[in-house]
Amino acid sequence: MADNRKFIAMIVSEENGKFIRRIGEKSIDDLPAGEVLIRVKYSSLNYKDALSASGNKGVTRRYPHTPGIDAAGIVEESSDRDFKPGDKVIVTGFDLGMNTSGGFQQFIRVPSDWVVNLPEGLSLKESMINGTAGFTAALALFKLESLGLVPSNDEILVTGATGGVGSMAVAILAKAGYRVTASTGKTDKENYLRTLGAKVILDRKDVDDPTGKALQPTRWGGVIDSVGGNTLATALKYTKYNCSVAACGLTQSPLLNTWVYPFILRGVNLLGIDSAHCSMEIRELLWNKLANEWKPSALDLMKQECTLEGLNEKIDAILKGKITGRVVVDLE
Ligand SMILES: NC(=O)c1ccc[n+]([C@@H]2O[C@H](COP(=O)([O-])OP(=O)(O)OC[C@H]3O[C@@H](n4cnc5c(N)ncnc54)[C@H](OP(=O)(O)O)[C@@H]3O)[C@@H](O)[C@H]2O)c1
Structure with a gap:
């Protein structure tokens, strides 16, 4: 009919x-x-x-x-x-x-x-403040934790931090007890990022290494990157031994030109994040976390x-x- x-x-x-x-x-x-x-x-x-x-x-x-x-x-x-x-x-x-x-x-x-x-604990509107961005940030943290990440004094870098995935990543990481360093091109948004829970704010240029070097001194205990390109390559060079970088996006560039050294000399893991085809089991688990222990206060x-x-x-x-x-x- x-x-x-x-x-x-x-x-x-x-x-x-x-x-x-x-x-x-x-x-x-x-x-x-x-x-x-x-x-x-x-x-x-x-x-x-x-x-x-x-x-x-x-x-x-x-x-x-x-x-x-x-x-x-x-x-x-x-x-x-x-x-x-x-x-x-x-x-x-x-x-x-x-x-x-x-x-x-x-x-x-x-x-x-x-x-x-x-899930209980989220309104329909709150679920869309999260949306795919929040779900992607949650999936990235879930994957980082499945490889052993736990809250500590180590800095976790979030790139593209004022964007959708970036903002949600900063807020979820902070809620889960991590020390967040946020990089952004919007330097006037420092207060916003601090309110979401970032402890250190960097200019996006500081995480986009122009030197072409294979490795840099280690700094990050983990990374959630929504930018791709040379920023992702840079993140790999600064990541600590056996720690992981979650690649979520490509707003800087979809091309990744990197060295093998972070992987074979430091055991760094590059984790692919695809929120669209995530299984229903993990989907439900993460929406529940977003409604409860990972629900940002801001x-x-x-x-x-x-x-x-x-x-x-x-x-x-x-x-x-x-x-x-x-x-x-x-x-x-
Ligand atoms: N893997 C997945 O399942 C998944 C899911 C959702 C989104 N994504 C991808 O993740 C990325 C972010 O999505 P979104 O919805 O969060 O977008 P968004 O709200 O536009 O955020 C992207 C942020 O990236 C930064 N940025 C933009 N252009 C840049 C450049 N040329 N160089 C460096 N940084 C730049 C900006 O943050 P600052 O100004 O703070 O630097 C911008 O706010 C997109 O590539 C999207 O396709 C992937």
């Missing part, structure tokens, strides 16, 4: 080689097949969404498209008995917002094995809110590295 219920969505379309974003109307029938129809209350903006919204075919192959890799809302209909109307749920990653119509609209329909129940400080109408300018800003913290999109 046709379902013509209408709702509001961001629609990105390709017109004469240009990508145009507009806010328009869609109906339930426009959504892809899936077991769970969700009334989206909040979404959030991630760097990947901005790529999708500006025509990056590595993220989204087909347009017109609705981006949004994150969504939190209420189950409207479900053909899977694990979910029932009224359940509060979160969807992040998998193919949401990439080639599957995403969270920048008032309804999504997705496979039930993408859906996580909202969650609200990281948040700026906008509606679908205001999202356009935030997308342009995140592409220029100009967003501090997290943008929550209110779809109510």
Whole structure:
């Protein structure tokens, strides 16, 4: 039976080689097949969404498209008995917002094995302050800890620290008892980073070694990097014996030109972080941690809110590295 219920969505379309974003109307029938129809209350903006919204075919192959890799809302209909109307749920990653119509609209329909129940201790809005950024930071810490990291006096470096993943990493590490050193290009954000829990703030130039040397004196007990490129290569050179670097992102560069020496002379580990395809078992475990022992006290400080109408300018800003913290999109 046709379902013509209408709702509001961001629609990105390709017109004469240009990508145009507009806010328009869609109906339930426009959504892809899936077991769970969700009334989206909040979404959030991630760097990947901005790529999708500006025509990056590595993220989204087909347009017109609705981006949004994150969504939190209420189950409207479900053909899977694990979910029932009224359940509060979160969807992040998998193919949401990439080639599957995403969270920048008032309804999504997705496979039930993408859906996580909202854990106790988090509101729907708080889950989207975290969003993929918080989940990625949590996955990075989880992997670092699985290789032996524990709180100590060692400094843990977070790069791109005022960004989404960076801000969440600083706050989660601090909440978990680590000594955080944050590097940033936004030197006027020192107070912000200190309030999130960073003890030392560095200019991003200080963690981007131009010398070409293979190794540098050790400093970091662990690293969460969302920047990639020479900053990631630099982090490896300064990492202590048998410690680990979690590679999350590429805002500086997707290329990694590095030496083998940190790995074979210092036992340094380079950990790959892929939040999109993380197993459901780890997904649920990490969302529970984000709702409890890793829930930052300064969650609200990281948040700026906008509606679908205001999202356009935030997308342009995140592409220029100009967003501090997290943008929550209110779809109510
Ligand atoms: N692996 C995963 O599963 C996963 C999940 C989420 C995101 N990511 C990736 O992680 C990265 C960050 O995502 P996000 O959503 O947190 O983006 P974001 O909010 O824009 O944060 C990125 C930050 O990187 C820094 N930066 C920007 N341009 C830079 C440059 N040229 N050189 C050095 N630093 C630069 C800026 O921080 P400062 O101004 O503080 O230096 C910026 O705020 C992206 O590459 C994204 O694709 C990966």
